[in-house]
Amino acid sequence: MTQDYADARPYLPDPSTAPELFEGVLTRRVIAHLIDLAVIGALLMAVSVVGLILGFLTFGLAWAAMFLVVPGVIVLYYGATLGSTRRATIGMQMMDIVLTPTRGQPLDGWMAILHAGLFWVTFWISWPISLLFALFTPRRQMIHDLVVGTLMIRRSPMTRHWQNTPRTAFY
Incomplete structure (x- = not known):
C-alpha cells in the first residue's frame, strides 16, 4: 500500500490545506539568494580591505590566510543566520521566508551550514535542475532541502498556522 508524502508526515504543513505558507516561496527564495549574495559580497569586501592592510603589515602572511578567511x-x-532562532538569512528575513526542519531535529548552526553547503554544491552542479526540481515537489523543496530534511515556508502566515494546529501533531 503506497502512502502519500503528505500523509507520511502529518506534522508538516500541507500545500493543499495551508497554501498561504507556500505562496511564492520559490520566487522569494531566488530573490533572497540575490540579497544574500550582496550581503556576503559586502562582508567579503570588508574582510578583503582588512586583509589587504594586514597583508602589508605582516609582509604578505595575511594575504595567504585569505584563502581560509573568505570561505x-x-x-x-x-551558520550565524540560519542557525539562529530566526532560522533565516538576511535575504530570507527580507523575503518573509524561514527554514524549518522536517525530521523532528532542531535546526542548529551545523545543520544550517550543512544545508547551505549542499545548496551551493547542487547549485554549482546545475542550478536549472535545482530550481526545476522544486517545481515538481508538493512543498517546493529543492534537492538539498530533501537531503538535509528542511522545508522553506513563509514566516508571517506560519505563526497563524502553528497556532491553529494541535500540539499532538508535532514531535
Missing part, C-alpha cells in the same frame, strides 16, 4: 566568512554567515 570562513561565508560559513559563519550561514
